[in-house]
Amino acid sequence: MSARARTILFVVAGAGLLAVLLVGLGALPPFGHFRGALGHAVMARELGARHATDYVTALNFDLRAFDTIGEEAILFAAVTGVVMLMRHMREEDQSQRRRRAEDHRFQGASEALRVQALLMVVLIVAFGIYLDLHGSLTPGGGFQAGVVLSAGPAVVMLAGRYLTLRRVAPDWVIEAFESGGAAGFVLIGIGGLIFGDAFLQNFLPYGTPDQLLSAGTMPLVSIAVGLEVTGGLLLIFSEFLDQSLLSTTEGQ
Amino acid sequence: MSFLPFAAAAWLFVVGLWGVVTSNHLVRTVICLGVVQASTYLVLLGVGYRHGAKAPIVADVSPHARLVDPVVQVLVLTDIVIEATVAALLLALVVQAHRRFGSVDPARLRALRH
Amino acid sequence: MTTLQICALAVVCVSGTAIALTPSPLRQTLLMAIFGFALTALFFAFQAPDVALSELVVAGVAMPMIILAALRRLADQTPKGDPPGVQDKHSGSERQGER
Numbered sequence: 001m002s003a004r005a006r007t008i009l010f011v012v013a014g015a016g017l018l019a020v021l022l023v024g025l026g027a028l029p030p031f032g033h034f035r036g037a038l039g040h041a042v043m044a045r046e047l048g049a050r051h052a053t054d055y056v057t058a059l060n061f062d063l064r065a066f067d068t069i070g071e072e073a074i075l076f077a078a079v080t081g082v083v084m085l086m087r088h089m090r091e092e093d094q095s096q097r098r099r100r101a102e103d104h105r106f107q108g109a110s111e112a113l114r115v116q117a118l119l120m121v122v123l124i125v126a127f128g129i130y131l132d133l134h135g136s137l138t139p140g141g142g143f144q145a146g147v148v149l150s151a152g153p154a155v156v157m158l159a160g161r162y163l164t165l166r167r168v169a170p171d172w173v174i175e176a177f178e179s180g181g182a183a184g185f186v187l188i189g190i191g192g193l194i195f196g197d198a199f200l201q202n203f204l205p206y207g208t209p210d211q212l213l214s215a216g217t218m219p220l221v222s223i224a225v226g227l228e229v230t231g232g233l234l235l236i237f238s239e240f241l242d243q244s245l246l247s248t249t250e251g252q
Numbered sequence: 253m254s255f256l257p258f259a260a261a262a263w264l265f266v267v268g269l270w271g272v273v274t275s276n277h278l279v280r281t282v283i284c285l286g287v288v289q290a291s292t293y294l295v296l297l298g299v300g301y302r303h304g305a306k307a308p309i310v311a312d313v314s315p316h317a318r319l320v321d322p323v324v325q326v327l328v329l330t331d332i333v334i335e336a337t338v339a340a341l342l343l344a345l346v347v348q349a350h351r352r353f354g355s356v357d358p359a360r361l362r363a364l365r366h
Numbered sequence: 367m368t369t370l371q372i373c374a375l376a377v378v379c380v381s382g383t384a385i386a387l388t389p390s391p392l393r394q395t396l397l398m399a400i401f402g403f404a405l406t407a408l409f410f411a412f413q414a415p416d417v418a419l420s421e422l423v424v425a426g427v428a429m430p431m432i433i434l435a436a437l438r439r440l441a442d443q444t445p446k447g448d449p450p451g452v453q454d455k456h457s458g459s460e461r462q463g464e465r
Binding site: 006010018025034039048054055056064068085089 | 255257259261262263265266269270273276295298303308309310311320321323325326329330332333336337338341344345347348351359
Binding site: 253254256257260263264268270271276277279280282283284286287290291293294297298301305306307308309320325329332333336339340343344347350351356 | 412
């Protein structure tokens with residue numbers, strides 16, 4: 001089927017899909033008048049009892065933690081897939097080039113860029129750790145903090161200090177972060193089995209609200225998820241970015 | 253007027269699908285898939301919204317105030333990060349396909365099977 | 367709906383349509399960052415700060431980096447095998463369309 005025929009077919013089908021979607025979404029309760037009872041019940045009874053002030057993160061890491069373990073497994077599987085695909089390709093190419101390359105600056109990495117990158121790394125890591133630890137108190141949590149923390153080493157990579165980064169954080173360190181985070185989450189769940197009644201039950205004392213060490217296992221789960229997301233995204237960045245940066249040096 | 257978010261979500265869904273179907277570059281396909289994902293986030297958050305309600309963070313708001321629904325926000329929150337990594341997996345597949353077959357055009361890749 | 371919600375929704379729709387209509391993946395990446403920022407504003411207007419923070423970091427930092435790295439990798443690597451018996455008139459314009 002030619003591209004033109006495909007486009008025409010899609011315009012027709014897409015118009016039909018749009019009509020069906022509009023009719024279907026029109027049958028929902030009007031915007032702003034959500035009648036759901038689960039949110040009310042959960043907020044009224046359970047979340048207050050856990051002394052957490054950020055209800056969304058509390059739901060994520062405590063009441064619906066089983067859901068979150070499933071999502072983490074998806075992330076783990078996706079990162080494993082990327083690593084398998086890219087490393088297979090990397091081994092097929094010449095691996096000798098990598099050991100001969102010196103610590104290089106790619107075109108455009110001036111001193112200003114490196115100084116700025118150093119400042120940014122400090123700010124990024126501090127902010128990421130803050131987001132991670134305060135997950136159950138203010139907007140934040142493991143997932144957001146993981147992405148922010150992964151931007152730190154990425155900034156170092158972009159400032160041209162790629163090989164320095166590889167010496168400081170080689171592959172096995174990043175992989176340890178990721179696996180440790182995933183395993184940590186499961187271990188906390190098993191702790192709920194041992195010390196509580198069910199897998200992933202909140203078994204630590206709840207503490208006082210608005211303190212850093214409150215809401216039971218939520219800060220621990222937040223740290224575990226943060227580690228895993230950081231490790232996962234850093235693995236993805238390093239798998240995609242390393243060969244292209246190195247081949248820039250060869251061509252100069 | 254109150255139907256606008258859902259109408260916008262439906263439009264984004266169809267437009268993103270159009271980008272996927274008529275793409276001549278596999279990376280374009282992945283990016284337009286991201287637009288389709290965003291439309292689902294819009295529907296979920298639009299469903300849970302309540303007029304005049306506050307965010308479900310009770311650090312400075314009384315727990316008995318009117319709050320928007322937190323359950324749908326949980327669904328969207330993890331979804332955003334996870335689908336970024338799934339998009340990375342798709343891009344790794346695109347890079348592999350280019351390496352094996354020399355093209356990132358879906359039409360040419362399809363022609364290889366004949 | 368509040369004014370902020372309507373404005374953010376308008377920018378989201380326009381940038382989403384622009385993403386689907388742009389042919390070059392490089393330009394789509396920039397549009398995707400704009401799309402992400404507009405979505406962040408919309409999620410804030412929907413009283414969802416956690417979700418807005420998540421969307422901001424992903425669409426502003428993670429996704430553009432991954433896509434740009436993939437595009438760079440595609441431009442750099444030489445394909446191992448050429449597709450057998452298919453005419454070659456598209457591959458030249460693909461490479462030029464990236465930059």
